[in-house]
Amino acid sequence: MTRIFTKKKRPILEFFGSIILILSIIAAVVYELKSFPDTLTWSLVAKGLPVALLGVYALFNFRTLDHAILALALFASAAGDIGLELPFDNKLSYGIAGFSVAHVFYMLLFLRNRRHLQDLAKIRLNIASLAWALTTIVAILLYDSLGEMQYLIIGYMVILTGMVSCAQLSRYPFILVGIGSMLFFISDAFIAGRMFLSLPDWSNTVIWLSYYLAQFLITMGVLIAPDQEKRYHIKTFT
Incomplete structure (x- = not known):
């Protein structure tokens, strides 16, 4: 397994991180x-555990503030997963709340690691533009059918699309973080x-496979990036 924790050998940390x-x-x-x-208990645990463990994995790799923000985004996502499984009529609101917080953390993370506009590949800009176009069209088509959830759901759609856009504008590898954010969009x-x-x-x-793979790819994209600027260079897409 590729060592992602540090350039120094930390076999114990590597071992437990790999297990997690x-x-x-x-x-x-x-x-x-x-x-x-x-x-109900097993359902809540089973739904929240996969992404929560990714959050623990991020903490095992903790070296910078970026890693802490990543962990917070993953834990908020796990809370959103659990919220969607709660036996309440308004469980969608709990899920949206958790994922909205997660996307805000992701946006903060990506904006902290944004590229200069002149360095952005065209494919990234096209994806961001397409995401906003699709969100606008879907919001218009669904607006009348959303009832009292109109503002909550459309607000979430805006936050989600903002996360996707920020991911495309970031310096993290497109093949991991860029595609991961797109899979999140597809899942929703x-x-x-x-x-x-x-x-x-x-x-x-x-829904489940694209969602989990999205979280997995974003996590890997952030954690494998070294501290130098060159960590973000992917020849195929830059």
């Missing part, structure tokens, strides 16, 4: 397969489809 990462992946698979007891788009359209059951698998 593997446990996170296993937990994500267990949740997707629903291989856990059918109780399928959630909207499940809520307002008749999407088939397999779309739930797309």
Whole structure:
């Protein structure tokens, strides 16, 4: 496994960090397969654990403020996951609250590590522009059907799109953070489809896999980046 914690050898930290990462992946698979007891407690644990473990993994790698912000974003996301599983009528509000906080942390992280405008690849700008165009179109189409949730859901859509845009403007690797943010967008788009359209059951698998892979890629993109400016150079996309 590639050492991402530091250039110095820290075998114990590497070992436990690797275990936590593997446990996170296993937990994500267990949740997707629903291989856990059918109780509320187990459901909450199974839903929140995969991304929460990524947050713990980020803390094992803690060296800078960026890593702390990443961990906070992951823990807020895990809280959003749990919120969506709560047995309340307004559970969507709890989920949106958690993910909104997570996206604010992500935006802060990406803006702290933004590229100069003249250094931005065209593909990144195109993706950011496309995300805003799609959000605008969907908001217009769904506005009348959202009822009393109009402002909450549209507000979340704006925050999500802001996160995607900031990710594209960041100096983190496009193939990890850039694509990860797009997968987050796709996952939430399928959630909207499940809520307002008749999407088939397999779309739930797309939602979970794209969401977890988004969090995984963003985490890896931030943690593998060295401290020097050259860490952000990806020849294919710059």
